[in-house]
Amino acid sequence: MAHKLSGKEHRRIERWAKKGELNHLFSFFADQRQTLNVDKPLLIGSQGEEDVFVQGFVPIRKILQKFHYLDSTYNRNTTFRRVYGTQKRSDEERSRLAPSIEGAIHRHFITSFPRLCFLEKVTPCSGRIIHAHAIQEAQLRVYAKDGKVYFPNPRAERSEGLTDFKLLGVNRATTFTGFCTGHDNSIFRPIETVPFIGNPEQVFLYHYRALCKDYYVRLVSKSFFKKMITEFERLNLADQVNYIRNLDAMNELDLSEINMGKPWLDESIKTQSYGALSGCWMRGSGVPGVLATTNLFPPRDLLGRPIPNRKSSRLENWISLTITIESGLPLVLIAGPKTSALLQQLLESIRDTPQVQLSAALCRFALAYSEHFVIIPKWWEGLEKGARRAARLTFNSRYYSDYFKGPFDWTFEKPVFF
Numbered sequence: 369m370a371h372k373l374s375g376k377e378h379r380r381i382e383r384w385a386k387k388g389e390l391n392h393l394f395s396f397f398a399d400q401r402q403t404l405n406v407d408k409p410l411l412i413g414s415q416g417e418e419d420v421f422v423q424g425f426v427p428i429r430k431i432l433q434k435f436h437y438l439d440s441t442y443n444r445n446t447t448f449r450r451v452y453g454t455q456k457r458s459d460e461e462r463s464r465l466a467p468s469i470e471g472a473i474h475r476h477f478i479t480s481f482p483r484l485c486f487l488e489k490v491t492p493c494s495g496r497i498i499h500a501h502a503i504q505e506a507q508l509r510v511y512a513k514d515g516k517v518y519f520p521n522p523r524a525e526r527s528e529g530l531t532d533f534k535l536l537g538v539n540r541a542t543t544f545t546g547f548c549t550g551h552d553n554s555i556f557r558p559i560e561t562v563p564f565i566g567n568p569e570q571v572f573l574y575h576y577r578a579l580c581k582d583y584y585v586r587l588v589s590k591s592f593f594k595k596m597i598t599e600f601e602r603l604n605l606a607d608q609v610n611y612i613r614n615l616d617a618m619n620e621l622d623l624s625e626i627n628m629g630k631p632w633l634d635e636s637i638k639t640q641s642y643g644a645l646s647g648c649w650m651r652g653s654g655v656p657g658v659l660a661t662t663n664l665f666p667p668r669d670l671l672g673r674p675i676p677n678r679k680s681s682r683l684e685n686w687i688s689l690t691i692t693i694e695s696g697l698p699l700v701l702i703a704g705p706k707t708s709a710l711l712q713q714l715l716e717s718i719r720d721t722p723q724v725q726l727s728a729a730l731c732r733f734a735l736a737y738s739e740h741f742v743i744i745p746k747w748w749e750g751l752e753k754g755a756r757r758a759a760r761l762t763f764n765s766r767y768y769s770d771y772f773k774g775p776f777d778w779t780f781e782k783p784v785f786f
């Protein structure tokens with residue numbers, strides 16, 4: 369089932385695209401519930417020197433994902449054009465391929481988790497790898513439902529054209545095999561067993577753990593992509609092979625940057641000198657609906673203002689976001705190197721956000737730009753259907769629309785900057 373775009377709709381969309389009216393465009397696509405059938409290239413905006421078109425049978429999710437990259441003002445002097453689209457396969461071909469693709473994804477995804485200790489070369493390592501928690505387990509269990517929380521998962525169900533969140537066991541949702549038992553117990557003790565007071569060591573450890581979790585996910589992706597490329601080559605799926613190759617190349621780039629940046633952090637642990645980070649933290653009341661521990665390169669700040677040149681010096685731009693529950697209360701921490709321009713703009717936007725809007729701003733920010741988060745069932749299941757769809761739109765598009773307005777039943781106190 370697909371909605372065939374009419375000539376009138378086509379003209380209207382291109383008019384919005386040329387005026388840079390992204391919110392109108394976003395609303396149009398967000399209201400669709402099925403794949404679009406676009407018979408000739410449809411302009412949706414510009415990205416730097418390129419005009420961006422979609423054509424063919426395009427799932428709504430795929431169009432919404434483009435909004436993350438589109439210029440906020442349309443560039444009238446583009447030199448290139450890029451057309452995104454997919455060919456529709458025959459029903460017979462689909463039913464032949466679908467089980468092999470699904471099977472391969474499942475098989476390779478679950479066998480792609482490496483076991484290693486990120487601190488192996490830093491201080492003596494016990495070598496017994498455990499399932500380390502990215503978010504404090506004991507705290508999370510209190511707010512789980514039958515031991516489960518909602519979790520965005522690449523294999524999660526799609527409904528109404530959008531990826532959904534799935535209930536998953538707390539262990540599966542937040543653990544990763546990236547530390548040995550000795551290191552996990554000793555290094556993170558100051559944030560696992562001592563109440564948070566915002567000292568440099570605690571701030572550093574939250575930051576370090578978020579980056580290691582991100583590093584780990586990229587290692588999983590690397591192994592997964594390699595296996596999928598071989599599998600798709602075997603099935604003669606040239607489009608899919610190219611698609612995965614692109615993802616693999618971007619992932620490799622991230623990995624090489626992390627590999628260059630990590631020794632500096634490891635050195636801090638070795639010498640126990642934790643003063644190189646800057647950022648802010650906030651306490652509050654209630655239970656945050658979205659908990660996150662992640663590495664960030666957001667294209668926009670908390671107020672939705674574009675961040676210029678965020679990719680030009682990524683190494684200096686390592687920012688972490690942690691939203692967690694600590695001693696029964698919310699804790700938000702944003703940290704990064706003092707020299708990071710991206711961090712400075714993020715902190716500026718936190719200063720500019722009225723205190724009563726911090727819950728909303730941080731929740732949307734985490735849904736849009738965090739790579740790893742979990743959602744607390746009580747909050748999620750209490751949302752109305754429309755609010756849940758709006759949250760999924762934010763997550764699927766990574767676009768800062770004003771669709772998602774909560775409600776949020778937690779609050780934050782005045783941020784403390786360091």
Ligand SMILES: [Zn+2]
Pocket residue numbers: 485486487488492493494495547548549550551
């Ligand atoms: Zn170790």
